[in-house]
Amino acid sequence: MSFPRYDRLQSYQWNYDNPPEVAEVEIPKWPGDSSFCGYRLKSPLGMPAGPLLNGQWCLYYASLGFDFVTYKTVRSGYRACYELPNLQPVRVGMLQGGESDVPTQNEMTGSWAVSYGMPSTEPEIWQKDVMQTRDQLPANKILCVSVVGSVQPDWTLQQLADDYALCARMAIESGADFVEANFSCPNVSTCDGQLYQIPEDCRLVVETIRTQISNSPLIGKIGRIADSDQMRSLLAAIHPFVDALAMTNSIATRVKNEDGEFLFDGQQRGICGKATLNASVEQTRLAKQIIRDEGYELQLIGVGGASCLEDVEQYLDAGATAVHIATAAMENPEVAMEIKAAASVG
Ligand SMILES: Cc1cc2nc3c(=O)[nH]c(=O)nc-3n(C[C@H](O)[C@H](O)[C@H](O)COP(=O)(O)O)c2cc1C
Numbered sequence: 001m002s003f004p005r006y007d008r009l010q011s012y013q014w015n016y017d018n019p020p021e022v023a024e025v026e027i028p029k030w031p032g033d034s035s036f037c038g039y040r041l042k043s044p045l046g047m048p049a050g051p052l053l054n055g056q057w058c059l060y061y062a063s064l065g066f067d068f069v070t071y072k073t074v075r076s077g078y079r080a081c082y083e084l085p086n087l088q089p090v091r092v093g094m095l096q097g098g099e100s101d102v103p104t105q106n107e108m109t110g111s112w113a114v115s116y117g118m119p120s121t122e123p124e125i126w127q128k129d130v131m132q133t134r135d136q137l138p139a140n141k142i143l144c145v146s147v148v149g150s151v152q153p154d155w156t157l158q159q160l161a162d163d164y165a166l167c168a169r170m171a172i173e174s175g176a177d178f179v180e181a182n183f184s185c186p187n188v189s190t191c192d193g194q195l196y197q198i199p200e201d202c203r204l205v206v207e208t209i210r211t212q213i214s215n216s217p218l219i220g221k222i223g224r225i226a227d228s229d230q231m232r233s234l235l236a237a238i239h240p241f242v243d244a245l246a247m248t249n250s251i252a253t254r255v256k257n258e259d260g261e262f263l264f265d266g267q268q269r270g271i272c273g274k275a276t277l278n279a280s281v282e283q284t285r286l287a288k289q290i291i292r293d294e295g296y297e298l299q300l301i302g303v304g305g306a307s308c309l310e311d312v313e314q315y316l317d318a319g320a321t322a323v324h325i326a327t328a329a330m331e332n333p334e335v336a337m338e339i340k341a342a343a344s345v346g
Pocket residue numbers: 048049050051072073087114116118146182221248249250272273274276303304305306324325326327328
């Protein structure tokens with residue numbers, strides 16, 4: 001049986017308008033119990049913000065064995081998507097962060113540059129969709145909604161924090177089990193894309209969100225941090241207000257074509273997929289060590305480059321309690337079933 005996939009040669013809107021039907025398929029059992037922030041789950045496998053453009057995409061991947069689905073980042077107002085290419089394959093080995101640029105290639109061999117700019121429908125549309133999705137999703141699966149603030153040129157940081165908090169409250173009011181605040185998007189040039197690098201600013205935002213969502217579970221999504229002091233400062237600043245952290249969003253760099261010309265007007269884009277696995281596992285281990293040393297109550301979601309059971313195990317060994325897969329699941333919608341099957345025979 002072959003399962004429909006996201007078509008990267010078509011526009012974001014086309015993919016938004018053409019989600020696959022829910023699949024009727026038997027899912028292998030993950031051995032043992034899994035839980036995340038107090039929720040019992042059938043496995044630690046989930047999908048992060050991005051590939052699930054709307055509720056029907058969430059339901060489709062849930063039917064293929066993912067037990068935690070994240071609705072693509074939404075905003076407090078409409079935002080258009082960047083032009084194609086939204087997904088540009090790149091020729092890379094493992095990235096660490098700090099690379100000046102990477103070359104394109106035609107064929108997809110595991111890693112691509114992601115360029116959407118966090119588009120969003122109007123809140124009335126996504127709120128209704130989230131509500132219907134939560135109704136249709138099996139009760140033992142988590143629906144998380146990713147949100148971001150939409151900074152305006154004359155805004156203070158508090159105004160940006162208020163906009164994040166408004167989105168978070170709207171997501172929870174629509175029935176989301178979790179809300180995830182995206183503090184790292186290399187594909188936008190505004191400050192919301194880099195908040196995770198400024199611990200005090202990030203703290204103000206999570207503190208403000210917390211006032212609007214009471215005790216509902218909150219995840220912070222962060223980008224690449226290799227330095228242990230930087231990680232320590234961020235965790236110290238935000239741990240009282242968040243339940244979990246998801247890492248790593250992607251590794252930011254510029255992208256050059258075969259003629260040596262920069263794509264995307266020479267701006268950085270996030271590289272996602274295989275190339276980010278080692279750096280992200282290492283980062284998860286670093287964060288876990290600090291959480292242990294300091295006695296913080298924080299869980300970790302390992303994200304970046306996972307595509308098989310061995311990768312999932314690496315994240316779990318590093319201290320993650322959940323592992324989320326975007327690129328490999330877009331390329332191979334059966335990946336959760338394959339990982340569960342491998343785990344159940346192992
Ligand atoms: C198509 C696509 C769209 C994405 N959009 C978002 C987004 O809207 N918000 C976000 O926090 N991350 C976004 N991401 C990043 C993913 O959540 C994830 O962090 C990244 O892809 C690394 O996982 P992977 O290597 O399994 O792809 C996107 C990734 C992809 C591939």
